[in-house]
Amino acid sequence: MSENSPQIRFLQDLLQAKEHEVQAFQQVIAKRVRTMKEIKDQQDDVQRLTEVVEAEIQAKRNDVSLLEARLLETDRLLEDRQSWTLYQREYQARHQYYREFAEKVGAEDAGELRTLLQRKDRPLLISPETLPACRERVQELLRIGAAQGYLCIDCVSRGPEEQFRIEEIAPHVHRINEEARLLPLLRKRPVTVLSTWVLQKAWYDVLSDVTVWYDLCADPSILFGPDPEMSLEHRERLRTAKIVSYAGLEHRALTYFRKEDSQQLPAGGV
Known part of the structure; x- marks a missing residue:
């Protein structure tokens, strides 16, 4: 091809x-x-x-x-x-209120409360209104005080709609719901104050004859918080209190330089 x-x-x-x-x-x-x-x-x-x-x-x-x-x-x-200035502000406000109330002698004080305080057979042991964390401890110590011969009064807060009342909650232990009403009747009478909180000082500073029993039964964060003035006031209470006690060994450190003469009063009595 x-x-x-x-x-x-x-x-x-x-x-x-x-x-x-x-x-x-x-x-x-x-x-x-x-x-x-x-x-x-x-x-x-x-x-x-x-x-x-x-x-x-x-x-x-x-x-x-x-x-x-x-x-x-x-x-x-x-x-x-x-909070650094909380203590002074709160103390001044409370103390002014108590001082003004102490100068009043109202007709309402002529009743059961006056009759109770006129008793002379027992010395007075009074706990001003305290923190919720200390309430159970206070009731226990007041019962111990009553067993040792005191007439004891436990002060609690009063609700906005609540009437003033006084009641006997244990033998020789009475509870009232307005601590200021005690002041006009106590200004010249010897009183032992069971103190578990530094701001209670605003109440008993109104009185003239006070023996302070300072009991430590809560954590510092509850008792003082971050306020250094409250911490300083705590130390002052340690220095001046006639009696210092504490609930448990975990509270003993709070007694500082009063450790040698402070007393442990554990739960259940002494």
Whole structure:
């Protein structure tokens, strides 16, 4: 068969056409590969950008958390600063109220309370209103005092709608719900005060003949809080109190320099 025969030319043209198709297909594939690489590069850029943005967001969150912590600390410091003057403000307000009340002798005092305080057969042991954490302890010590010959009075708070009342809760142990009513009747009478809280001083400072029995029965965070003035007043009570006692060994550390002559009065009596 001659090289220039129609069959040979046809096959040559067909082969050349196929070669063109393959080249075109290769160009399409190469273009798609470049496009996919560009897309992959863009995805990598987006991923890197996302990581950078997330890191910046986390940094902002950390800044916000740090700022919130600083604000909370500032609030706490402000509360502490306000509490530094709590004792003096509270003492002055209470003492003024008690002093003014002590100068009054109302008709209501001519009843059962006056009759009770006119008894001379027993010395008086009185607990002014105290903290809730000390309530059970006070009741126990007053019962012990009654057994030792005292006429005991336990003072509790009075509700806004509650009437004044006095009741005998144990032999020779009475409870009243308004401690100020005692003051006009006690100003010149010897009284032993069972003190479990330094702010009770505002009440018994009105009286002229007071023997202080200071009992430690709660944690310092309850008795003093963060107020250094209350802590100093606690030390003053230790120095001047006639009797110092404590509930348990965990409270003995609160007696400081009175440890040698303080007494442990555990639950259940002595």
